[in-house]
Amino acid sequence: AQRVTQPEKLLSVFKGAPVELKCNYSYSGSPELFWYVQYSRQRLQLLLRHISRESIKGFTADLNKGETSFHLKKPFAQEEDSAMYYCALSGRLSNTGKLIFGQGTTLQVKP
């Protein structure tokens, strides 16, 4: 079964501390992985996707097929990073364009 798991509902760190939001997935084929973010009073929006291999707002995420993980990392958290983060998966060969979302992790960056 296709599944995305984000084990932490809430992650609280101090400003300047490193951040790692965990994401594990279950998918038998070749997945595409995404991180979406929802800031307070804003729409859900794409943060990054693994095939782009880029850093957005200082965040990076590497697809680890051996560990079936796609953890989101940032070396130094900023207060403006506080938001809800969702990991999502799409199957490349599923031919549907559907996304499967994890439960979400709220990141709280304290001053």
Place this chain on the structure above:
Amino acid sequence: DGGITQSPKYLFRKEGQNVTLSCEQNLNHDAMYWYRQDPGQGLRLIYYSQIVNDFQKGDIAEGYSVSREKKESFPLTVTSAQKNPTAFYLCASSIYPVGTGSSDTQYFGPGTRLTVL
């Protein structure tokens, strides 16, 4: 931010009533999606449509219905058969590169909060 819009922002329904949530996009996207967002459960797919006049059930379609008569519109009806309809509903759209099986960025609307009284 005007690419995909949802209305109304807040909706109140009495038990036993059907209600329709509007979703419109002017991005010329082929694919559109409806999700339900509940605390602690993330986003769950209700229905999706890859092309006009076609739509597919998602993971939690029971008690919901949709139509896709126009490319830019994908309304969702929450019927009285939906046992627990109080939730935040999100509509999204994306380019759908037919035949590649690949996904593109999904663009989300601002959402509709439905409350059953």
